[in-house]
Amino acid sequence: MISISGPDGTVAWIPIDKKEHERLGSLAWSPDGKKLIISMEKSGTYDLFVFDLTTGKQMLLLQNSGDEMSWQAR
């Protein structure tokens, strides 16, 4: 379950499913502030996932990636 706070200093978990990955790498916000890109490492390589903060859905974006990413604003 996702509990997203307002600007009141509280913390909420984001329910990321690590699947078979060993550790989390880094993250980047979407320009609209509604999604996160998250890298996850397995045996030295990463996969990128998009996590929708509104719906809680997690989607594979790119396999065998690096750990550096940036989301373009338009």
Added chain:
Amino acid sequence: MNIAPTRFLVAGIFLLSFAFSIPVEATTFPGNNGIVAATRNAPSRIWSIDPDNGTAMPISGAGATQPLWSPRGKWMAYVRGGYVFVATPSGNDIYHVPHDIGVSDSTPVWSSDGSKLAFVRTNLTTKQSAVYSARIGVQVPTNVSGWTGKKNYRAPSWSPNARQLVYEEYSATAARLLIKDSETGTVRELTPLSDVTDSSRALWSPTGKKILFRDSATELYTIWPDGTHRAVISDGDSYNGGWSPDGTRIAFIEDPSDKYKWPRWYRGVDTYR
């Protein structure tokens, strides 16, 4: 991204004229989501990925790393062969920060108007590093931190008005965050750091009200730009924080071990106290 270092002189002549025509980007939030740029493969290339349909394609030559979109997505900065490049979204280079042999540039960060980059320059012989800034299209970057004794500099981040830079000064025994005003040239200490090993990864919030940084190896902090209100926001084993585009929230990783099923935290931040 096909400008080889041997062609830099020719490219530089072209880009000098470009410097007078580059449009300044006004930052607005929230933005609309465009494509994702990410590194992939070894040697690393930068790929563009459409987040709506997953279409991915390489847009750089080999050895490209550290992709970072400009604030409105007109340009992408990246690093290849020790040079900071600026490219179009389709991967055509339009500028690189020139330098002499013997140094290497890395970790570019955009100013909020997209007119300038700050980055770290490392002397390959002494391994000493300094923070530089460059106006896009201009051929002579500015040394922001200077080369000072045995001190090194890293982790630059612009204030939203692009007038100030926060960056880290560190040596084998001490570290601190500094803020330099580019108009007056004054430098002041923001806060001391206890961790001299890992980068603080300082990040000025989009609102300008707070600065996020890492210290004590595994904790994330925020502090006001005047040096007051330093506060820890994490609970150990935390890293890689990032401000939401509107500056009201911070997402960061808290990954103590695999025993936690949901290892990532998300925190709301009071930016208006």
